[in-house]
Amino acid sequence: MSDDGSRAVSIIGFIGSVFSPWYRWSGRRDPENHCxxxxxTYGPSGxxxxxxxxRAALRQTPDQLTVGPSSMRWKGDRLVIEVNEISGLPVISxxxxxITVTPSAxxxxxxxxxxxxxxxxxxxAPVSRIEVDLGKHGQxxxxxxFDANFGTRALEADFDYWTWGRYPTSQGASCFYDATRRDGSELAAGFVFGADGTATEVTPPPxxxxxxxxxxxxxxxxxDAGTKPKQVKAMLDAPFYCRAAVETVIDGETTTGVHEALDLNRLRGPWLMPMLAVRVPRRAGWRF
Structure with missing residues (x-):
């Protein structure tokens, strides 16, 4: 998120694209064939x-992930992300x-x-700086x-609902992970991360x-008890998923971070897949 709060960007590398209808329709047997x-981008010209x-588009080394014309690679202590993609509807360009991500630790x-x-x-790397140069789409x-999620089963096989939030603070960042599993159990995790990479598990605020x-x-x-979080910037809004910049108060400190909510019951429905196919084109024939 930009320092002035007017712009933001999200980049996710998928091997086994969990929100892809093509991956689901394939039976999810070959994740490397759906990357x-x-x-x-959010803000002007989003x-x-x-x-x-x-799978022909996928290349991996210990320091680099390449999918077709785009890549992520470690260069010293920085993660350098080179993107060359075509946006979907409603504006194709x-x-x-x-994008360069420099973790503090x-x-x-x-x-x-x-x-x-x-x-x-x-x-x-919950505490990082980013430099973005996407030309007319933002500098x-x-x-x-920077984080990662790994899984051996579909998200909707094990979860009904979850939310996640990362909020920068004067000491580093706070992250909260809440989920309702399909067996009825609950996940309620909170972490405070220091700029030096230290991680302390905490009891989340209410x-x-x-x-x-x-x-x-x-x-x-x-x-904090008695406070009312609010959306301050819309980002991604879908029938099963919402990402937004949200303002909340943690330990008396007002902070604006990125929040996500995911309704896995909706994602589980077959009616959603044709809708997603419009936004997620399949290009199986990439060659280097």
Missing amino acids: CINVA RFTMTDRG RVVGT VTDQELLLTDDGAHVWRPF WSGHGY KRPMRRSLWTVRRETRG
């Missing part, structure tokens, strides 16, 4: 790109440029989201975040309700 580098590519924290370890959250700097999204996805986040 993607998803780029979404764009959304999410192209499902085949090329999104080209470089890399953590050793890992969280099992299910007891059997089928889903794992790995917050590599700015701000605070950033859940605070928020206004539903435009697609009426239920939303809640963590905040």
